[in-house]
Amino acid sequence: MKTKNSRRLENLFALRSKVSASIVGKLYHSIPISGQIISLGIVALIFSVGTNGQFLHISNIMTVLGLSAIPMILCLAVHQVIILGAMDLSLEGIVAITAVSAGLLLKNSVTANDVGLWIIPIVMLIGGLAGLVNGLLNTKLRMPSFISTLGMSWTLFGVAIMISKGSSIPLRDLRFQKVIISEFLGIPTVFILAILLGLVLYIMQNKTKLGKHMYAIGGNEILAKQAGVKVDRIKISIFGLTGMIYGLAGLLLVARLNSSAARYGNNLLFPAMTAVAVGGVSLSGGVGGALNAVIGTIIVVALNNGLVLMQINPYMQSAVNGIVLISAVALTIDRNKIGIIK
């Protein structure tokens, strides 16, 4: 028994799909990140003109891709939580604790440890445990994730400072750095790693039941619960997975600098969040995915690269950055998909 209202609603939807069915519109809407690709194109165009083509030189493109790897991995991590409609600000704390752990457990000049390749599962375990705590605080203690993860970030950063005694730990194991700075077919290995991670998450989001449930929770948590989605379990596992990925990024960061300290992760939250927003992942949840995170990060990193290449005065860069970011988001967010602007 359909009510008058619901029939009216159906008609409305039919009308809207007719409107957007023009050819350009069809193409535009068939690619989920077309808006972002256009804005990357605009950024590239402006910088190519500004740098006499240097911006699009292959060596610069590879530099941008190489530099985007670690922020991309972080963005891929944090956007998963944001799809759920939650927030994760524990990024810097988890990166700090895993970076310091990696510094102290790999061959270094402070302790006698040398765990070698075991460090990979170790940092993922530490990050994963921290993520699990985030998830438990959010679901079982029913704390807003915005504040509980902020608290976690401070706590873990403090612990990282304590165990590293506030100083940096130079590494003595050069193997990890060699991998980080190596190239495969001219492409930075670390970028390939980030893309592979993006691919895995893309498949998870689009082809598995877990992915469907994630979007259901992000769209409307109460409805999802009524439809039988195990909300708590999914939230906790996504927070855990996000923590594991942070751990991996912490290790990569340490490997790249060949040294470890709690503060090395201190400026990573902002770029990751900007990449999430620029990439078109809705901060209100349920919209966007791995593709958005990947393209969002590339836009943000390309932007910083272009500002340096064009020799924009450092005193002005921060302002330029802000203006361009606002314009990029204004251009790219799909206002039809985001119901409420918060």
Added chain:
Amino acid sequence: MKKRGLLIIALAMLVLVTPLFAQGGKEAAASPTTLSIAIRTLTNPYQANYKVGADMLGKLEGLPVVTLTCEGSSEKQLNDVRALVAKTNGNVVFMIDPNESPNVIPLARELDAAGVYWVSWWNKPEDVKVWNYKNWVSHISFDGISAGEFTAETLFKSFGYEGKIIALQGLLSNSIAQDRFVGLQNILKKHPKVQMVAFEAADWDRTIAYEKTRNMLVAHPDIKGIWAANDNMALGALEALRAVGRAGQVLVTGVDGTTEIYEAIKKGEAAATVYNDSTYQAGIGLAIALAAKNGELDVAKMPKEQRQFFAEATNVDINNVDEIMKGASSYDFENLFASFSRPMN
């Protein structure tokens, strides 16, 4: 019930009265002057070396040393200082690294009222003048300009004073960052064949320095050196050079004097740094305050340039890096103003 109440009151009185006896007992013997340092923490190596310097002077003079750490709280710093002044009955001198610059004002008032001599390092609002207080002997800071000059000069020398360089600044709003950059620009003026083709702000941060350097290297692959305003950024730049296979060919310089940069200097990947020796800072600060207390320095008659001044830090390059890494075995705490570099207005 009544008995128990009385017992509790008696115990409480005992607890309250005991410290009074303890204090009185100590005062009976003419106690030596206490040397005290009020610093931030003992958990980072730079701050921890303040204690080493204070202990060194204490041993030399045969005086007790008390270390007060505020762990980032200006309130605690002030209260701890106040408590120690009361405990020693004013028979104490201080070397203070103020937690935040506005904190010097209550400290100066408090110590003036108690007649306790003290010396401060690093933090002071510019418009607060030491000579307006009778017991605040001196305020000292290391000279950012001369540090920037030394590292620039050494860097330019490494490539024969001809070629391009890039530079990494600290936080742009930070006065020490600006001073060091002024030092670099002074030396650039001296050598017209050296050209600074780009500079970026990397906020003292190693990760940002790495990224900015990678980007600048794309635009300027032919540079001969990288000047950085601190060691942390210099080390980030060094790893960026390593990523493009040019570590050791292009040298970096920093300021601070960290073990990591010393090792890079030894390996021939960094040219220079400037070591801010906190062991010396604590020792000389206490020595100046002690001289005022013992009447060897007449604070009212001291010239203004000894009351507020910039001190020269220890320049480090390949010639003395081994010696610096071993650590100085003794310091000259007799010559109170030996490190004077320029007056602070």
